[in-house]
Amino acid sequence: MLNTRMTVKLISGWILLTMCIVGAVSAEPSPTSAPTVANLSPNTIVAGGSGFSVTIAGTNFIGSSLVYFGDTALTTTFVSGTQLTAAVPAQSIAIPHTASVIVSNGTGGHSQAAAFTITPAKQVPAMAGLSPRSATAGSPTLTMMVVGTNFISGATVYFGDTARATTFVSATQLSATLPAASLATAGQVSVRVNNGDGTASTQPAVFTIRPANAAPTVASISPNTAVAGSAGFNMTVTGTNFTSNSTVYFGDTSLVTTFVSATQLTAAVPTAAITKAGQVGVIVTNGSDSHSQAAAFTITPAKQGPTMAGLSPRSATAGSPTLTMMVVGTNFISGATVYFGDTALTTTFASATQLNATVPAASITTVGQVSVRVNNGDGTASTQPAVFTIKPANPAPTVTSISPNTAVAGSAGFTMTVTGTNFTSNSTVYFGDTSLVTTFVSATQLTAAVPVSAITKTGHVGVIVTNGSDNHSQAAAFTITPAKQGPTMSGLSPRGATAGSPTVTMMVVGTNFISGATVYFGDTALVTTFVSATQLNATVPAASITIAGQVSVRVNNGDGTASTPPAVFTIRPANPAPTVTSISPNTAVAGSAGFTMTITGTNFTSNSTVYFGETSLVTTFVSATQLTAPVPASAIATARTASVIVTNGSDSHSLAAPFAVTINRPAITDINPDTAVAGSGGFTITVTGVNFTNSCMVAFGNTLLATTFVTSTQLTAVVPTAALAHAGQVNITISNGAGLGSKQIVAFTITMPASQVIYVPGKAGSVNSDGLYALSLVTPSTALDMSTPVSLTLQNPATTDAGGNPVPAVAVYQTGSVSLAQTTIIEGNGTSFIAYQFQTQTMTFRIVPLANNQYNVLVAAGGLDLSTVNPTAPVVITVTVGGQTFTAQVQPSVVTR
Numbered sequence: 001m002l003n004t005r006m007t008v009k010l011i012s013g014w015i016l017l018t019m020c021i022v023g024a025v026s027a028e029p030s031p032t033s034a035p036t037v038a039n040l041s042p043n044t045i046v047a048g049g050s051g052f053s054v055t056i057a058g059t060n061f062i063g064s065s066l067v068y069f070g071d072t073a074l075t076t077t078f079v080s081g082t083q084l085t086a087a088v089p090a091q092s093i094a095i096p097h098t099a100s101v102i103v104s105n106g107t108g109g110h111s112q113a114a115a116f117t118i119t120p121a122k123q124v125p126a127m128a129g130l131s132p133r134s135a136t137a138g139s140p141t142l143t144m145m146v147v148g149t150n151f152i153s154g155a156t157v158y159f160g161d162t163a164r165a166t167t168f169v170s171a172t173q174l175s176a177t178l179p180a181a182s183l184a185t186a187g188q189v190s191v192r193v194n195n196g197d198g199t200a201s202t203q204p205a206v207f208t209i210r211p212a213n214a215a216p217t218v219a220s221i222s223p224n225t226a227v228a229g230s231a232g233f234n235m236t237v238t239g240t241n242f243t244s245n246s247t248v249y250f251g252d253t254s255l256v257t258t259f260v261s262a263t264q265l266t267a268a269v270p271t272a273a274i275t276k277a278g279q280v281g282v283i284v285t286n287g288s289d290s291h292s293q294a295a296a297f298t299i300t301p302a303k304q305g306p307t308m309a310g311l312s313p314r315s316a317t318a319g320s321p322t323l324t325m326m327v328v329g330t331n332f333i334s335g336a337t338v339y340f341g342d343t344a345l346t347t348t349f350a351s352a353t354q355l356n357a358t359v360p361a362a363s364i365t366t367v368g369q370v371s372v373r374v375n376n377g378d379g380t381a382s383t384q385p386a387v388f389t390i391k392p393a394n395p396a397p398t399v400t401s402i403s404p405n406t407a408v409a410g411s412a413g414f415t416m417t418v419t420g421t422n423f424t425s426n427s428t429v430y431f432g433d434t435s436l437v438t439t440f441v442s443a444t445q446l447t448a449a450v451p452v453s454a455i456t457k458t459g460h461v462g463v464i465v466t467n468g469s470d471n472h473s474q475a476a477a478f479t480i481t482p483a484k485q486g487p488t489m490s491g492l493s494p495r496g497a498t499a500g501s502p503t504v505t506m507m508v509v510g511t512n513f514i515s516g517a518t519v520y521f522g523d524t525a526l527v528t529t530f531v532s533a534t535q536l537n538a539t540v541p542a543a544s545i546t547i548a549g550q551v552s553v554r555v556n557n558g559d560g561t562a563s564t565p566p567a568v569f570t571i572r573p574a575n576p577a578p579t580v581t582s583i584s585p586n587t588a589v590a591g592s593a594g595f596t597m598t599i600t601g602t603n604f605t606s607n608s609t610v611y612f613g614e615t616s617l618v619t620t621f622v623s624a625t626q627l628t629a630p631v632p633a634s635a636i637a638t639a640r641t642a643s644v645i646v647t648n649g650s651d652s653h654s655l656a657a658p659f660a661v662t663i664n665r666p667a668i669t670d671i672n673p674d675t676a677v678a679g680s681g682g683f684t685i686t687v688t689g690v691n692f693t694n695s696c697m698v699a700f701g702n703t704l705l706a707t708t709f710v711t712s713t714q715l716t717a718v719v720p721t722a723a724l725a726h727a728g729q730v731n732i733t734i735s736n737g738a739g740l741g742s743k744q745i746v747a748f749t750i751t752m753p754a755s756q757v758i759y760v761p762g763k764a765g766s767v768n769s770d771g772l773y774a775l776s777l778v779t780p781s782t783a784l785d786m787s788t789p790v791s792l793t794l795q796n797p798a799t800t801d802a803g804g805n806p807v808p809a810v811a812v813y814q815t816g817s818v819s820l821a822q823t824t825i826i827e828g829n830g831t832s833f834i835a836y837q838f839q840t841q842t843m844t845f846r847i848v849p850l851a852n853n854q855y856n857v858l859v860a861a862g863g864l865d866l867s868t869v870n871p872t873a874p875v876v877i878t879v880t881v882g883g884q885t886f887t888a889q890v891q892p893s894v895v896t897r
Helices: none
Strands: 002-012 014-022 036-041 044-046 052-059 066-069 075-080 085-088 097-104 114-119 126-133 134-135 142-149 156-159 162-164 166-170 175-180 187-194 205-210 217-222 225-227 233-240 246-251 256-261 264-269 279-286 295-300 307-312 315-317 323-330 337-340 346-352 355-359 366-373 386-391 398-403 406-408 414-421 430-431 437-442 445-450 459-466 477-481 488-493 495-500 504-511 518-521 529-532 535-540 550-555 565-573 581-586 586-589 595-602 609-612 620-623 624-632 638-648 657-662 668-670 673-677 681-692 697-700 706-711 715-720 728-735 747-752 758-759 771-778 791-796 810-814 821-826 831-837 842-849 854-861 874-882 885-892 895-896
Touching: 036 097, 036 114, 066 085, 066 256, 097 323, 126 187, 126 205, 126 279, 142 187, 142 279, 156 175, 156 366, 162 175, 205 609, 217 279, 217 295, 233 246, 246 264, 264 406, 307 386, 337 355, 346 791, 355 366, 386 477, 398 459, 398 477, 414 430, 414 459, 430 445, 488 550, 488 565, 504 550, 518 535, 581 638, 581 657, 595 609, 595 638, 609 624, 668 728, 668 747, 681 728, 697 715, 821 842
Parallel strands: 014 771, 044 114, 134 205, 225 295, 315 386, 406 477, 495 565, 586 657, 673 747
Antiparallel strands: 002 014, 036 052, 052 085, 066 097, 075 085, 097 114, 126 142, 142 175, 156 162, 156 187, 166 175, 187 205, 217 233, 233 264, 246 279, 256 264, 279 295, 307 323, 323 355, 337 366, 346 355, 366 386, 398 414, 414 445, 430 459, 437 445, 459 477, 488 504, 504 535, 518 550, 529 535, 550 565, 581 595, 595 624, 609 638, 620 624, 638 657, 668 681, 681 715, 697 728, 706 715, 728 747, 758 895, 771 854, 791 810, 791 874, 821 831, 831 842, 842 854, 874 885
């Protein structure tokens, strides 16, 4: 029986309805209700990024719900019965693949799997070869094949500085047309590839234009195709102008060649040359670098059969209804079929790594194990079947703790203690997919031997217990941490000094440095400062730099690891070292054009060379106090601080002068429009300013808008209707996609429309500034369940007028069944509080939790049609929340504001 008592009073312009609930029951889902997953946000990410938080929407979530990302149990935060958040670590998205996300309620079952896609990162094109790689001066127009990796549609081949007509063949091949005019003069021409997406090859290839002479030609090759990984073979090449000096090239590999005649050669192609699928150019050279055009040889891929990596779910209880089983693995193709024992299942192709198959209820009636396999329908099938277990209905084991729960990758095997419930003598502990030798201690404890082979790789592993029938527990997380890594050195700065120099500070760069590491100069430990994992600074005293020669430098981390190949510091015979007093210019904007730098100093010679970072520049000697050097655009492509030094050829060099490569931060000068009415439709906003780029995004508060780049001084963006729901001020900012946002914030104002409100006049109270009334609920026995639907009704009850005539009930407002969203409310004095809120253009309904199971219910009416309200009758406010109903009444008046 539920008892409720209620009082009404006014608190600071709010109507306070006090209700007491005795014996309320929590609405948390039954522990037997399995969770479901409706969607993930986000549901895709680029491989190799940092960890992130994923939001899971669904039903039947509880406080102990646990999210699994593949086989990895995530740190999970319960938000409500319909929402969880979970932290996905960086190692779970290191490589591209499709991961399954499920929610487990422990013994309450688990959800179906939702797919999360990890996409590959953008890759830079690289060139492996040209075919042909040369031509004779005066040759007619020809087609050059460029082979390499990471080519994309739209890529352009540059011949010297000229873009040539380019055809995209595949990610490993482009063809480009070289007009006769570009082949007129003998010499060497650099060839490079630009993908047109901001990436380009860094190492150019060289095309040679030879002086005119008789070149060999290739008419045909036999055979002209082979399967990748097959045995080597002899190739017959037919053509013209062959000589006893002719050599056949298979790509960049010269073959053992036999001269048969001026029109025929034979050559041995080794197995090593045909290990990878793709196209290879076959050419003939006559020793003088006079060579034929290329003939295409095709290496076809060996047909790959499907493999299975897992099932989800991998078991069910006998008598279960029809279910959808997700099969994950590799090399699946459209048309593949999943077999459940000998039965072909209705199968949906999701991707090359995922199939979904329907297992009918009739196949899940008998307890036992069923083999699952995949047939691609092209003559290939999985060789190792997976096992689906049909369990009898009995209590599942649970795992409450494991000890230990962490180990270092590559360390020795150990014995793990598993504590929980419902263990039997048939229980088996699984470490990931590996079953361990398990010892039954009691119904609440097992021990299991974890072998060395199970902890070779870092990451998280799920530990579960099965009771022989595959009736299994939820997973407990075991962490394998990376093994200790020793330091490595990649360079010193300075890397030398003149004998007799004063004390110097030497920068050591490399990897895996730790705090407490020591730099050794020969056998002398130097005073060392830890800067980062890639940099140490060490003080070399003058007494260590008195004698010319070479000194080995090494790093000891002090944790038992040290660098193995030492670096060399050169102490030069005394001679004047160059000095740099100034550089002009000393700054540039990232992505700007190359320029000529003037270096002023002392002790410059005709052998002096200017270094911009690690890049040596073409240097012009002007005088002993001045040098000039061109800095290419490639050296200032990205923001950084580069060191400029001068060396005199004998490794005597100056101190470094800093050169700053900067990025211009975008700035906003105006927005149009700068105001809108709350609840109005979406629109396009124009943002004016400076330093805009095509990667800039307009942010409306915390929301990134769909943005169009117009010019470097103008952007347009679409503001959606949903962003204009509430009155107030919203900050407009700009992000340029490079980690730098606009310097200032511009405010956009959302105004409140005119509205009608209900209020209580006189001593009964009055409306506050936004027409809100407060009704206080007191529930001493239990808290209200905010995850359940809530309803609100405002109604004139039936009554009689002054003449005694009946007046029927009038419905003022009714929400129906709605859900509340958790919101942070900030009052005018800066005070903030948590509330659960439902809001439309005509009604705001808010529940604010207080202490000791007390709640404020806030009701605000604006813009309601009150033409039918009976001003002589009270308005009855009815609230249904957490399965309980509360009422209060107020005497209304109507005002327009």
